[in-house]
Amino acid sequence: MGLSVVLPASVHLFERGGFFVLLDVPSGSVFSLGEEAYAYLKVLIDKPDASYQELQVATGFSREVIREIEEEFESLISSGCLFTTAEQPIEDSSALTLKSLCLNVAHACNFSCSYCFAHGGDYHGATALMPRDIALASIDFLVRESAEHRHVEVDFFGGEPLMNWPVIVETMQYARTAYPEKTWRFTLTTNGSLLTEDMFPILEQYDVSVVLSLDGGRATNDANRVFKDARGTFDTVVQRLRQFTTTREDGGYFVRGTYARNTLLFSQSVRELHEEGFRFISMEPVVLSADSAIALRDSDLPAIRSEYEALISYFVSELHAGTGFEFFHFKVDLEAGPCVSKRIYGCGAGVEYLAIAPDGDIFPCHQFDGLEQYKMGNVLENPAIRCPELLAAFARANFLYAKEECRACWARFYCSGGCLANNVAINGSLVKSYALGCAIQRERIEAALAVKAAELPHGG
Numbered sequence: 001m002g003l004s005v006v007l008p009a010s011v012h013l014f015e016r017g018g019f020f021v022l023l024d025v026p027s028g029s030v031f032s033l034g035e036e037a038y039a040y041l042k043v044l045i046d047k048p049d050a051s052y053q054e055l056q057v058a059t060g061f062s063r064e065v066i067r068e069i070e071e072e073f074e075s076l077i078s079s080g081c082l083f084t085t086a087e088q089p090i091e092d093s094s095a096l097t098l099k100s101l102c103l104n105v106a107h108a109c110n111f112s113c114s115y116c117f118a119h120g121g122d123y124h125g126a127t128a129l130m131p132r133d134i135a136l137a138s139i140d141f142l143v144r145e146s147a148e149h150r151h152v153e154v155d156f157f158g159g160e161p162l163m164n165w166p167v168i169v170e171t172m173q174y175a176r177t178a179y180p181e182k183t184w185r186f187t188l189t190t191n192g193s194l195l196t197e198d199m200f201p202i203l204e205q206y207d208v209s210v211v212l213s214l215d216g217g218r219a220t221n222d223a224n225r226v227f228k229d230a231r232g233t234f235d236t237v238v239q240r241l242r243q244f245t246t247t248r249e250d251g252g253y254f255v256r257g258t259y260a261r262n263t264l265l266f267s268q269s270v271r272e273l274h275e276e277g278f279r280f281i282s283m284e285p286v287v288l289s290a291d292s293a294i295a296l297r298d299s300d301l302p303a304i305r306s307e308y309e310a311l312i313s314y315f316v317s318e319l320h321a322g323t324g325f326e327f328f329h330f331k332v333d334l335e336a337g338p339c340v341s342k343r344i345y346g347c348g349a350g351v352e353y354l355a356i357a358p359d360g361d362i363f364p365c366h367q368f369d370g371l372e373q374y375k376m377g378n379v380l381e382n383p384a385i386r387c388p389e390l391l392a393a394f395a396r397a398n399f400l401y402a403k404e405e406c407r408a409c410w411a412r413f414y415c416s417g418g419c420l421a422n423n424v425a426i427n428g429s430l431v432k433s434y435a436l437g438c439a440i441q442r443e444r445i446e447a448a449l450a451v452k453a454a455e456l457p458h459g460g
Contacts, residue, residue, distance in 0.1 A: 002044065002048070002049070002050065002051075002052075002055075002070070003044065003070055003073055003074060003077065003083075004074060004077060005077050005083045006044060006045070006048035006083060007083040007084075007085070008045045008046075008048060009086075009408065010024060010025055010026055010083055010084060010085065010086055011023060011024055011025060011045065011082070011083065011410075012025060012410035012411075013038070013041055013042060013045060014446055015038065016308075016309065016312060016446050016447060016449075016450035017309055017312035017313060017316070017447070017450045017451075017454075019032060019312075019450045019453040019454055020032065020033040020034070020035060020037070020038035020453075021033070021446075021449050021450055021453045022038075022041065022082075023410065023449060024081055024082050024083065024084055025086065025410050025412075025413065026084045026085065026086040026087070027080070027081050027082075027084045028413060029076075029081035029082065029084075030332075030449055030452060030453065030456070031076070031082075031453075031456070032453035032454075032456040036059075036061060036065065036069060037069050037072065037073070039059050039061075040055065040059055040061065040066060040069045040070075041073070043055055043058040043059055052066065088401070089344050089400075089401065091396075091399045091401070091402075093345075093351065093395035093396070093398070093399065096345060096348060096351040096352050096395055096398065097145070097146065097147050097149065097351075097352065098142065098145040098146050098147075098149075098351070098352060098353075098354060099146050099149040099151070099152050099153065099348075099352050099353075100152065100153040100154075100155070100348070100352060100353040100354075101138055101141075101142045101152075101153070101154050101155070101353070101354055101355070101356060102154075102155040102157050102353070102354070102355040102356070102365065102366045103130060103135060103138055103154060103155065103156055103157065103171070103355075103356050104123070104130065104157050104158060104159065104355055104356060104357050104358060104366055104369055105129065105130040105135065105156055105157070105158065105159075105161045105164040105167055105168060105171075105358070106121070106128075106129050106130070106158035106159035106160055106161050106162075106163045106164045106358070107121065107122050107123050107125060107126070107127055107128040107129075107158070107159050107357065107358050108121050108122060108127040108128065108129060108158070108159045108160065108163055109121025109122075109158055109159040109160040109163070109191070110160055110163070110191075110193060110194070110227065110228065111160065111191050111193070111225060111226065111227060111228070111233060112226055112227065112228045112230070113224055113225045113226065114224045114226075114260075114294060115224055115258060115260055115286045115288060115292075115294060117287070117367055117425075118158075118159065118369070118370075119370075120228075121158060121159035121160060122159070123159075123357070123369050123370035124370050125370055128358040128359065129163060129164045129167070129358060130164060130167055130356075130357075130358040131167070131358070132167055132170060134356070134358065134359065134360045134379065134380070135167050135170070135171040135174075136170075136171065136174050137360065137379045137380055138171075138356045138360070138379050139154070139171060139174055139175045139178070139179070140178075140379075141356075141379045141384050142154070143179050143182060145384075146182075150181070150182060150183055151182075151183045151185065152182050152183070152184060152185070153184075153185040153186070153187065154171070154172075154175065154184065154185075154186050154187070155186075155187040155188075155189065155366075156168050156171075156186070156187070156188045156189070157189050157355075157366050158189075158190075160190065160191055160193070160194065161188060161189065161190060162188075162190050162194040162195065162199075163194065165194075165199065168188070169202060172184070172186055172206045172208075176206075184206075185207075185209070186206050186207070186208045186209070187208065187209045187210075187211065188203070188208050188209070188210050188211070189210075189211040189213070189256075190210065190211070190212060190213070191212075191213045191225070191233070191237065192212050192213065192214070192237045192240050192241045192244070193233065193236050193237050193240065195240045195241070195244055196240075197243070200244060200247055204247070207252075208252075209252055209253065210244070210248075210252065210253045210254075211253070211254050211256050211282075212241050212244070212245070212253060212254070212255045212256065213225070213255075213256055213257075213258075214234075214237060214238065214241060214255050214256075214257060214273065215257040215258055215259070215263060215269060216257055216263070216266075216268070216269030216270075216272045216273060217234070217269070217272035217273075217276075218232065218234040218235070220263050220265075220268075220269050220272065221233065221234040221237075221257075222234050223262055223263050224258070224260060224262070224263060224294065238276060241255065241278070242276065242277055242278075245277070245278055245279075245280075246277075249279075251279075251280055251326070253280055254280045254281065254282045254328055255273050255278040255280065255281050255282070256281075256282040256283070256284065256328075257269050257270070257273065257281070257282065257283045257284070258283075258284050258285075258286050259283060259284070259285060259286065260285075260286040260288075260294040260295070260296065261286075261293070261294045261295060261296055261297070261300060262293075262294045264300060264303055264304070264307065265307065266283050266307050266311070267307045267308070267310035267311040267314060268310075269283065270283055270311060270314070270327065271314055274318070274325050278325070279325045279326060280325070280326045280328075281325060281326070281327055281328065282327070282328035282329065283327075283329070285304075285437070285440050287419075287422050287425060287426070287434070287437065289425070289426075296436060296440070297436070298436055298439075301436075301439055301440075301443070304440060304443055305443050308443050308444065308446070308447040309447075311327070311447060312447050312450050312451055315327060315330060315451055316451065316454050319454075329444050329447075329448055330447070330448045330451045330452075331448075332414075332448045332449060332451075332452050343400070343413045343416055344399065344400040344401070344413075344416065345398045345399060345400070345416065346398050346400065346415075346416035346417045346418075346420075347365075347398070347416070347419070347420075348398055349364045349365040349368075349394060349398065349420050349421070350364030350365065350376075350390065350391065350393075350394025350395070350397070350398070350420070351391060351394050351395045351398060352398075353365060354376070355368065355369050356379060357369050357370070359378075360378045360379045360380045361375050361377075361378050362375070362376040362377045362378060362379060362384060362385065363375060363376060364376065364390070364394050364420070364421075365420075365421055367419075367421035367422075367425075368421055368424075374390065375387070376390050376391070393430060394420070394430070396431075397420050397423075397430035397431050398417070398420070399417075400412055400413075400416055400417045402417075402431050403417050403418075403431045403432075403433050404431075405432075405433040405435075405438065406418075406433065409438070409442075410442075411438075411441060411442045411445045414441075414445045414448075415438070415441045415445070417433075418433055418434060418437055418438060418441065419434070419437065422434045422437050
C-alpha cells in the first residue's frame with residue numbers, strides 16, 4: 001500500500017501553463033507527469049500514509065490505476081532520482097577565488113532611467129570616466145588574484161560604458177597581449193544609443209557578449225527609459241540594436257528588459273521585443289525601495305504569476321510554430337546544470353566577482369559601487385584588498401545555507417540564495433533574503449521548469 005518512500009520536503013509538485021511538473025529538489029531531477037500521476041502524488045504528498053481507500057476516494061481512480069501509477073514512481077525511487085535525501089553541504093569558502101571583474105568604466109550616462117540603481121549613472125558621486133591606467137591596473141589585479149583560474153571574465157559596465165569606448169578597446173587589447181596564458185571572456189552592457197557600426201568588428205574580434213537594454217515596445221520602454229531631457233529613448237535605440245543584432249544571428253547578445261509596477265505586462269514586452277526581430281531576450285524585475293511609485297509590491301504577485309503564465313503560452317507556441325526565441329530565464333540544463341559548488345555559493349559577489357570604480361576603488365559588485373562602507377581597497381594599492389573582514393563576510397553570505405530562509409526553500413539550488421545587493425538594499429543585511437524577490441524567483445523558476453516539461457515526454 002502506497003510508495004516505499006515518501007519524503008514530501010524533498011519534492012516540489014506544481015502545475016503551470018497546463019503542464020504537470022515534479023521536481024526532486026536534492027537531485028535536481030525534473031519530470032513531466034500525466035494528469036493522473038500528478039493527482040495521485042498530490043494526495044500522497046499531503047498525506048503520506050494514505051490508504052488505498054483514501055487514495056481512491058480522493059482521486060476517483062480504481063485500485064488498478066493507482067497500482068500502475070505506483071509502479072512508475074517506484075522505478076524512479078529505485079533509480080535514485082525521486083524522494084532523494086537532502087544532504088547538508090559543508091561550508092568551504094577556501095575554493096572561492098577571484099575570477100571575474102566588473103569594470104565600471106563610466107560613472108556617467110546619457111539616460112535618466114527612472115529605476116536606475118546607479119542614480120542616473122553617477123553612483124551618487126561625481127561623474128567620471130575610468131582612465132587608462134586604472135583599467136590596465138585592474139587587469140593586472142585580476143590576473144594576480146585569480147591564481148590558477150585559466151578562464152577569467154571582464155564586464156564593462158556603467159553608467160553607459162560606451163562613453164569610454166577607447167579605454168574599453170585598449171583594456172581588451174592589453175589583457176590578451178599581456179596575459180595570453182589566460183582565456184579572456186568580455187561582456188558589455190549598454191543602452192545602445194552610442195553603438196555605431198565601426199564598433200561591430202571590434203566587438204566581434206574580442207568575442208564580446210553584449211547586453212542591450214530595452215524594456216519592450218515604444219510605450220513600455222519610454223515609460224521609464226528616457227534621455228536627460230525626458231525624451232523617450234526607443235526610437236533612437238531600437239534601430240541601432242536591430243542593426244547590431246542582425247550581425248549576430250546565432251547569439252552573443254541578449255536584449256534585456258526591466259519591468260516595474262508601471263510596466264507590469266512583461267509578457268507583452270517580451271512579445272514586442274521578439275516582434276522587433278530580437279531572438280535572445282531577458283526580462284528582470286526592478287528592485288527599488290518601497291517608497292518608489294514604480295516599486296514592485298507583494299500585491300503585484302498575482303499579476304506577475306499571470307504574466308509568467310502568458311509568457312509560457314507564448315514561448316511554447318512560438319517554439320512549436322518554428323519561430324522560437326531564447327528567453328534567458330527559461331534556460332534550464334537538466335543534464336549539465338551548475339556544479340554543486342556553484343549551486344551552494346551563488347554569484348560569488350565580494351569573493352569570486354568584484355567591481356572596480358573609475359578611481360580604482362574595489363567593491364563587492366557593481367551594485368555596491370559608491371557605498372563607502374563596502375569599499376574593499378583600491379587596485380593601485382599594495383595590497384589591493386584592505387578589508388579582509390569584508391571578504392570573509394561576503395564569503396559567508398555567498399554560502400546558500402547561511403541564509404535561514406533558503407535552507408528549506410525548494411528553489412534554493414536554482415537561485416543559489418539570490419542577490420546579496422538586493423538583500424542589503426531592502427533589508428540592510430547580506431543574509432536576510434529579499435522576500436518579494438524570492439517569491440518572484442520562484443514564479444520564474446516554475447515557469448522555466450514548465451517550459452522544460454513541455455519538451456519532455458510524460459515521466460521524463
